[in-house]
Amino acid sequence: xxxxxxxxxxxxxxxxxxxxxxxxxxxxxxxxxxxxxxxxxxxxxxxxxxxxxxxxxxxxxxxxxxxxxxxxxxxxxxxxxxxxxxxxxxxxxxxxxxxxxxxxxxxxxxxxxxxxxxxxxxxxxxxxxxxxxxxxxxxxxxxxxxxxxxxxxxxxxxxxxxxxxxxxxxxxxxxxxxxxxxxxxxxxxxxxxxxxxxxxxxxxxxxxxxxxxxxxxxxxxxxxxxxxxxxxxxxxxxxxxxxxxxxxxxxxxxxxxxxxxxxxxxxxxxxxxxxxxxxxxxxxxxxxxxxxxxxxxxxxxxxxxxxxxxxxxxxxxxxxxxxxxxxxxxxxxxxxxxxxxxxxxxxxxxxxxxxxxxxxxxxxxxxxxxxxxxxxxxxxxxxxxxxxxxxxxxxxxxxxxxxxxxxxxxxxxxxxxxxxxxxxxxxxxxxxxxx
Amino acid sequence: xxxxxxxxxxxxxxxxxxxxxxxxxxxxxxxxxxxxxxxxxxxxxxxxxxxxxxxxxxxxxxxxxxxxxxxxxxxxxxxxxxxxxxxxxxxxxxxxxxxxxxxxxxxxxxxxxxxxxxxxxxxxxxxxxxxxxxxxxxxxxxxxxxxxxxxxxxxxxxxxxxxxxxxxxxxxxxxxxxxxxxxxxxxxxxxxxxxxxxxxxxxxxxxxxxxxxxxxxxxxxxxxxxxxxxxxxxxxxxxxxxxxxxxxxxxxxxxxxxxxxxxxxxxxxxxxxxxxxxxxxxxxxxxxxxxxxxxxxxxxxxxxxxxxxxxxxxxxxxxxxxx
Numbered sequence: 218x219x220x221x222x223x224x225x226x227x228x229x230x231x232x233x234x235x236x237x238x239x240x241x242x243x244x245x246x247x248x249x250x251x252x253x254x255x256x257x258x259x260x261x262x263x264x265x266x267x268x269x270x271x272x273x274x275x276x277x278x279x280x281x282x283x284x285x286x287x288x289x290x291x292x293x294x295x296x297x298x299x300x301x302x303x304x305x306x307x308x309x310x311x312x313x314x315x316x317x318x319x320x321x322x323x324x325x326x327x328x329x330x331x332x333x334x335x336x337x338x339x340x341x342x343x344x345x346x347x348x349x350x351x352x353x354x355x356x357x358x359x360x361x362x363x364x365x366x367x368x369x370x371x372x373x374x375x376x377x378x379x380x381x382x383x384x385x386x387x388x389x390x391x392x393x394x395x396x397x398x399x400x401x402x403x404x405x406x407x408x409x410x411x412x413x414x415x416x417x418x419x420x421x422x423x424x425x426x427x428x429x430x431x432x433x434x435x436x437x438x439x440x441x442x443x444x445x446x447x448x449x450x451x452x453x454x455x456x457x458x459x460x461x462x463x464x465x466x467x468x469x470x471x472x473x474x475x476x477x478x479x480x481x482x483x484x485x486x487x488x489x490x491x492x493x494x495x496x497x498x499x500x501x502x503x504x505x506x507x508x509x510x511x512x513x514x515x516x517x518x519x520x521x522x523x524x525x526x527x528x529x530x531x532x533x534x535x536x537x538x539x540x541x542x543x544x545x546x547x548x549x550x551x552x553x554x555x556x557x558x559x560x561x562x563x564x565x566x567x568x569x570x571x572x573x574x575x576x577x578x579x580x581x582x583x584x585x586x587x588x589x590x591x592x593x594x595x596x597x598x599x600x601x602x603x604x605x606x607x608x609x610x611x612x613x614x615x616x617x618x619x620x621x622x623x624x625x626x627x628x629x630x631x632x633x634x635x636x637x638x639x640x641x642x643x644x645x646x647x648x649x650x651x652x
Numbered sequence: 653x654x655x656x657x658x659x660x661x662x663x664x665x666x667x668x669x670x671x672x673x674x675x676x677x678x679x680x681x682x683x684x685x686x687x688x689x690x691x692x693x694x695x696x697x698x699x700x701x702x703x704x705x706x707x708x709x710x711x712x713x714x715x716x717x718x719x720x721x722x723x724x725x726x727x728x729x730x731x732x733x734x735x736x737x738x739x740x741x742x743x744x745x746x747x748x749x750x751x752x753x754x755x756x757x758x759x760x761x762x763x764x765x766x767x768x769x770x771x772x773x774x775x776x777x778x779x780x781x782x783x784x785x786x787x788x789x790x791x792x793x794x795x796x797x798x799x800x801x802x803x804x805x806x807x808x809x810x811x812x813x814x815x816x817x818x819x820x821x822x823x824x825x826x827x828x829x830x831x832x833x834x835x836x837x838x839x840x841x842x843x844x845x846x847x848x849x850x851x852x853x854x855x856x857x858x859x860x861x862x863x864x865x866x867x868x869x870x871x872x873x874x875x876x877x878x879x880x881x882x883x884x885x886x887x888x889x890x891x892x893x894x895x896x897x898x899x900x901x902x903x904x905x906x907x908x909x910x911x912x913x914x915x916x917x918x919x920x921x922x923x924x925x926x927x928x929x930x931x932x933x934x935x936x937x938x939x940x941x942x943x944x945x946x947x948x949x950x951x952x953x954x955x956x957x958x959x960x961x962x963x964x965x966x967x968x969x970x971x972x973x974x975x
Contacts, residue, residue, distance in 0.1 A: 240956075241955055241956045242953055242954070242955055242956075243953070243954055243956060244950070244951035244952065244953055244954070245951065245954055246951060247951075319776050319790075319792060319797065320774075320776070320792070379752060379754075379782060380780055380782075383751070383752035383782070383911075383914040383915065384750075384751060384752035384753075384913075384914040385752075476774075477772075478771070478772040478773065478774060478793050478794065478811070479774055479792045479793065479794070480794050480795045482795050483792050483794070483795050483796070483797060484795075484797075485724070485725055485726060485797060486726075487722065487724075
C-alpha cells in the first residue's frame with residue numbers, strides 16, 4: 218500500500234449541503250438577555266441596523282397608469298358595461314339574473330312581500346283558446362327556425378358529466394347559441410300572436426334587453442333588484458287589475474311562508490359594495506305601460522328545479538313592476554287605486570313559466586297589504602328538436618303553451634281595439650274634411 | 653475537514669456577527685436552553701413551511717383560495733400537482749398523476765357554536781363532492797351558507813344544531829348535531845373530530861366512518877377511532893354526531909384500470925395480492941392511546957443564511973420517491 222494513496226476520499230459538497238439545510242433552520246430560544254441588558258441600562262439595537270445589505274436595492278420601475286381607448290369605450294362592448302358600478306359605503310344585496318334563491322319560492326315571496334296563487338287568472342284562461350292546426354304548424358315552424366334552421370355556428374359551452382365520466386374529453390360543440398335561439402323563437406311567436414290579433418296590437422312597443430334596477434330598504438338591509446329582460450312588450454294602456462280592493466285587503470289573513478332559521482337574504486354571493494344606486498326602468502318612452510316581460514334563461518344547463526325557476530320568475534316580474542312604479546313615483550295609496558299589473562314569461566330552452574303579478578305595495582315589510590302573483594307549474598313547449606338521420610325532427614310539441622301565450626297576449630285587447638277604432642274614425646273624418 | 657467539524661461550524665453560524673471584538677455583554681451562563689436542543693434534525697427534508705389556509709400539504713392538488721380569504725361555497729379552482737411538492741416541484745408520491753380536473757368545495761371544518769345556547773341550520777341539499785369520499789351537505793343558517801360533511805341519514809330540509817355548551821349531564825345526541833365531545837354520552841358515534849379545541853376537524857372524515865366515545869379518564873374523554881386506536885381529547889373538542897355518508901364507498905370497485913387513471917392514479921407495477929393467512933395471522937397489540945393537549949406555543953423558525961458562505965445555488969430537498 219502506497220503511503221500517498223488517499224483512502225475513503227469523499228466529496229464533502231453533499232454533506233455540507235445537508236448540514237446547511239438542517240442547521241440553518243433554527244428556533245432561537247428567548248434567553249432573557251434583552252431584559253437583563255435593559256435592567257442594566259444598556260441600549261439594545263436591532264442587528265439589521267448595523268448589518269446593512271452588501272449593495273443597495275435597485276429602484277423599481279413604476280409603470281404608467283393604464284389609459285383606456287381614446288373614446289373611452291372598451292373594445293368588447295356588452296350589456297354588462299352599461300351597468301356602471303360605483304363604490305358605496307353601505308353593503309347591498311344585489312339580486313340579478315343569475316340569482317336563484319336557495320330556499321326556493323318562499324324566499325322570493327319574503328323578499329318581494331308577495332302571495333302566490335298556483336293558477337293563472339281566469340281572464341287569461343278564458344282567452345287561452347285551443348290552438349288551430351294552422352297555428353300549430355306556424356309554431357312548429359318557428360321552433361325549427363330558431364333551433365335548427367339558423368346558419369349561425371359558434372362555439373358552445375361544453376356540458377361535462379363529471380360523476381359518470383370523469384375526465385371524459387368531448388369535442389367542442391358548435392351550433393346556435395341558446396341566447397340567439399331564444400331570441401329568435403320569442404320574436405317569431407310574438408309576430409305570430411300579433412298577426413292573430415288582426416293588426417289591433419300595432420300600438421304596442423317591443424323593447425329588447427331592457428334593464429330594470431330598483432333599490433329597497435328591507436328590514437334594515439339594503440337590497441337591489443337588477444334584471445335584464447329579453448323583450449319587454451309595452452302598451453299604451455295599463456293592464457286591468459286582477460284582484461279587487463277587497464281581495465287585496467284580505468291578503469293580511471293569508472299566512473306568509475316561514476323559512477326559519479334561514480334569512481331571506483341568504484345568497485351564494487356576499488353583499489356588494491360596488492353597485493349603482495340609480496333606479497332605472499328599461500322603457501323610457503312616456504305613456505307606455507308594461508304589458509309582458511319576457512326573460513330568457515340562457516344557462517347551458519339549468520341549475521335549479523321547477524320551484525327555483527318559479528321563484529326567479531316572480532323576482533323578474535316584481536323587479537320590472539317595481540321599477541316602473543318607481544319611475545312614475547307611485548305611492549302606496551296610488552297603488553291601492555291603480556296597481557301595476559305585469560305579465561311575465563320566463564323561458565329556458567324548452568321550459569316555459571307564465572305568470573301575472575299585481576303590485577299592490579312597495580313597502581316590503583308591510584303585513585296588511587301584499588303583492589299577488591298568479592302562476593302555474595312550468596310546461597315544456599317541446600321535448601326535443603334535433604337532427605335525426607340528417608333530418609330536422611321536432612318531438613313532443615305541446616300546444617298548450619302557445620294557447621296560454623295567446624291568453625296573455627289578448628289581455629288589454631279591448632282598450633287596444635277601442636283605440637284603433639277611434640283612430641280610424643279620426644282618419645275617416647280627416648279624409649272627409651279634405652274632400 | 654470532517655463532517656463533524658462542518659457541523660460544528662454550522663452550529664456556530666447562528667451567533668456570527670460582523671463585529672471583530674467579542675462583546676462581553678451576554679455571558680454563556682445566561683443561555684438556559686442550549687442551542688442543540690432546539691435544532692431541527694430532519695435528514696429527509698421535504699417539509700417546507702406553507703402559508704395558510706393550505707396548512708396541511710396535499711400532493712394531489714393545490715387549491716386557489718379567494719384572495720380576500722373569505723369563506724365561500726362557490727367551487728374553487730385547483731391545480732393538479734401529480735404528487736409533486738407545491739413549492740419545490742420534486743416528486744413526493746410517484747403513483748399520482750393525471751385524472752379529471754376537479755373543482756374544490758371548501759368544507760367548513762369549524763363547527764363551533766355559542767357556549768350558552770345553540771344555533772340551528774337547515775340542510776338545503778346533500779351532494780356529491782369529487783374531492784372526498786363522503787357526501788357533503790349545503791347548509792344555511794341566517795345569511796350564511798356553508799358545506800359540511802353529510803352523515804348517513806342527513807336529508808334536505810333537516811334542521812341541525814351547533815353548540816359549544818358543555819353540560820353537567822350528557823345530552824341526548826341527534827345525528828348531524830355538533831357538540832363538544834364531553835357533552836356526549838358514552839358509545840355515541842361521532843365524526844369530524846377536533847384534536848385541539850378551535851383548531852378544526854382533523855379525524856374521521858372518510859366515507860362511512862365513525863368514531864366511538866368510549867369513556868372518561870380524569871379530565872379527558874377517550875374516543876376510539878375507526879382504526880381501533882384510542883385518543884384522549886379535551887372535553888371541549890367539537891365533534892359531529894353520527895356516521896358519515898356514502899357507506900358503500902369501501903365496497904365499490906373502481907371498475908377498470910382506465911377509471912383508476914381518471915381518478916388520478918398512475919399504473920403500478922406487479923400483481924397485488926391480498927394476504928390469505930396461510931402462514932398464520934400476525935397479532936399486534938392495539939397501538940397505545942395518544943393524549944392530545946393544548947397546542948404548545950412554538951418559537952418562530954429562523955432561517956440563517958450568509959451569502960458566499962453557503963451552497964452556490966438554492967437547495968431543493970431530495971425525497972423518498974415511492975415508485
